[in-house]
Amino acid sequence: MLNLSSCLKTAVLCLAALVCAGLTAQEDKDRTRIGVVFENRSRAADMELPSSMARLLISELKQNKNYQLIELTTGVFDQSNAAKAAKEAGLDYIVLGNVFAKFSDEITIGKEVKYGLGPVDVARHSTKIDILIKVKVVEAETGKVILSENEQGSKTERWGEVKQTPTAVHYDKAAEKPMSKIAHIIMSDIHPSEPVVLLVREKELAIDVGSKAGIRKRQKGKP
Numbered sequence: 001m002l003n004l005s006s007c008l009k010t011a012v013l014c015l016a017a018l019v020c021a022g023l024t025a026q027e028d029k030d031r032t033r034i035g036v037v038f039e040n041r042s043r044a045a046d047m048e049l050p051s052s053m054a055r056l057l058i059s060e061l062k063q064n065k066n067y068q069l070i071e072l073t074t075g076v077f078d079q080s081n082a083a084k085a086a087k088e089a090g091l092d093y094i095v096l097g098n099v100f101a102k103f104s105d106e107i108t109i110g111k112e113v114k115y116g117l118g119p120v121d122v123a124r125h126s127t128k129i130d131i132l133i134k135v136k137v138v139e140a141e142t143g144k145v146i147l148s149e150n151e152q153g154s155k156t157e158r159w160g161e162v163k164q165t166p167t168a169v170h171y172d173k174a175a176e177k178p179m180s181k182i183a184h185i186i187m188s189d190i191h192p193s194e195p196v197v198l199l200v201r202e203k204e205l206a207i208d209v210g211s212k213a214g215i216r217k218r219q220k221g222k223p
Helices: 004-030 049-061 079-088 168-189
Strands: 032-040 067-071 093-113 119-139 145-160 196-201 204-208
Touching: 032 049, 049 067, 049 093, 049 168, 079 093, 079 119, 093 168, 119 168, 145 168
Parallel strands: 032 067, 032 093
Antiparallel strands: 093 119, 119 145, 196 204
16 A cells, blocks of 8 residues: 555655756856866976866866856867857857966985985985966857956975976966966956955945946946
8 A cells, every 4th residue: 555645755855856956957057158178388298287277277266156167178179269169069158278387497405414324415306387377268159358367377396306297286286376366357257256346436336247247347327
């Protein structure tokens, strides 16, 4: 014999699951779809660098819950036809990034007592990583570049007595601060989660609500 209470409970749970799925789909539809792709412009760097930089920027942009973020594959989304490809993929914007990375090795000689001997010369290896990140944000519908930013960063890795070669992990460390700045600029311009007050002066109030709202710089209106 069927348990009526159990059946009702199952039906309610199924209905709740359907409602949640519908709400999630609606939320995804309402969110701004942004694709991110990077290209490596360095002659000698880790092959994972483009994907690593894309993931780093996406992790920063995830702070804005208005975004649906997609990492794109280099080559599939060529920067020459990015706007057309982004529009066909149903994106609102595409972030085109270029990363320039270089490193220089340094050796310092110091005195250490080893193996019960007197002070001996010991070589210590370190590598300075310099990184330049260039980003353009293109509106898929119009192909217009709505934002362009360049930021630089650096990081020194100290290896000790054994020299190592920097990997994507080490480049990420050098890129953290500049990428955070770039992400903040994008989030303040494209569908920001909250309006940003830029200026309060006498009867004048400047608020950045982002380009998604159709408001541009220096636009004026009556209260």
